Amino acid sequence: MPKIKIDKPKCKGCYLCVVNCPKGLIKISGDMNIKGVKAAFFSRSGKCTGCAMCAVICPECIIEVYDT
Numbered sequence: 867m868p869k870i871k872i873d874k875p876k877c878k879g880c881y882l883c884v885v886n887c888p889k890g891l892i893k894i895s896g897d898m899n900i901k902g903v904k905a906a907f908f909s910r911s912g913k914c915t916g917c918a919m920c921a922v923i924c925p926e927c928i929i930e931v932y933d934t
């Protein structure tokens with residue numbers, strides 16, 4: 867099943883990935899990262915399709931999509 871990995875310390879908290887995941891699998895963390903923003907994380911609450919929309923939309927290029 868496809869999964870994603872977000873490099874959370876580098877996330878700037880723009881949430882573009884959050885609003886663009888068609889499955890709603892990316893959420894906002896309650897904790898601050900090293901940049902002082904609430905970073906995005908992969909919630910694993912449903913089925914990732916591997917569409918890579920999140921990776922394409924991320925302006926920081928910190929999301930990797932991979933299959934396991």
Ligand code: SF4
Nearest residue numbers: 887914915917918920
């Ligand atoms: S690859 Fe697609 S379905 Fe999976 S988390 Fe990213 S946007 Fe969502």
Ligand code: SF4
Nearest residue numbers: 877878880881883924
């Ligand atoms: S699109 Fe990238 S920088 Fe923006 S919240 Fe998602 S992971 Fe963070």
